[in-house]
Amino acid sequence: MKQNSRPINVGIGDLASFKWPITALSSITHRVAGVVLFIGVAFMLYALDLSLSSEQGFLSLKEMMVSPLGKFITWGLLSALAYHFVAGIKHLLMDMGLAETLESAQFAAKTTIFFSAALIALAAIWVI
Amino acid sequence: MVSQVTSLSRNGVSDWVIQRVSALVLATYTLWVFGFVVLNPGMDFATWSGFFNNTGMQVFTMLAVLSTAAHAWIGMWTIGSDYLREHTLGPRATTLRFIYQIGCVLIIAAYLIWGINILWGNN
Numbered sequence: 001m002k003q004n005s006r007p008i009n010v011g012i013g014d015l016a017s018f019k020w021p022i023t024a025l026s027s028i029t030h031r032v033a034g035v036v037l038f039i040g041v042a043f044m045l046y047a048l049d050l051s052l053s054s055e056q057g058f059l060s061l062k063e064m065m066v067s068p069l070g071k072f073i074t075w076g077l078l079s080a081l082a083y084h085f086v087a088g089i090k091h092l093l094m095d096m097g098l099a100e101t102l103e104s105a106q107f108a109a110k111t112t113i114f115f116s117a118a119l120i121a122l123a124a125i126w127v128i
Numbered sequence: 129m130v131s132q133v134t135s136l137s138r139n140g141v142s143d144w145v146i147q148r149v150s151a152l153v154l155a156t157y158t159l160w161v162f163g164f165v166v167l168n169p170g171m172d173f174a175t176w177s178g179f180f181n182n183t184g185m186q187v188f189t190m191l192a193v194l195s196t197a198a199h200a201w202i203g204m205w206t207i208g209s210d211y212l213r214e215h216t217l218g219p220r221a222t223t224l225r226f227i228y229q230i231g232c233v234l235i236i237a238a239y240l241i242w243g244i245n246i247l248w249g250n251n
Contacts, residue, residue: 081158089155
């Protein structure tokens with residue numbers, strides 16, 4: 001019998017050799033967006049704090065948000081939020097037993113990517 | 129059943145429920161705030177602070193902050209337990225994961241205190 005040389009554990013270094021089916025891609029993006037939001041909460045709290053502190057604070061936040069960097073951060077956070085939101089809804093639907101076959105799960109992943117891409121594009125238009 | 133001493137509620141099923149309930153709170157809050165912003169183009173300070181300056185919105189915002197804390201911990205814990213392991217990091221994995229977890233806890237605690245201060249601080 002031929003010795004099985006497949007690795008038992010996979011490490012970070014094996015990532016490139018993985019196949020990335022659409023369901024896996026949609027899942028890892030949900031996680032990445034979650035981590036972005038975890039860091040992004042600091043920006044959101046900063047913005048909320050400044051915007052509610054005084055009229056002056058509100059206006060200085062508005063000024064920050066129209067700068068190129070401010071627009072990029074706003075759009076980046078909205079994008080992460082949009083993806084995490086849509087993928088989260090998919091998760092809740094799957095919890096209810098929907099989209100559990102291979103084909104329907106692939107459809108759900110594609111739908112998630114489609115809707116969040118549309119929202120991310122809308123966010124870009126809105127921010128600009 | 130193995131009790132995970134670092135998971136939020138020491139119980140996977142309970143964490144699972146908390147993750148979903150907090151997700152629903154956050155989704156509703158997101159739609160509510162975002163809807164208000166979209167429906168009020170050219171927002172001024174009076175409209176914005178008026179939106180937050182009532183007990184209902186303060187309670188809703190506080191619920192969102194608490195949900196963020198729970199949701200973020202369960203999510204970051206899951207990611208840490210999935211990736212920061214011996215086969216990715218070697219024998220120091222437990223120590224590194226513990227440091228990562230402490231870092232996450234401190235950030236979440238800071239967010240919580242900051243959020244409470246924004247809502248009810250006298251500044």
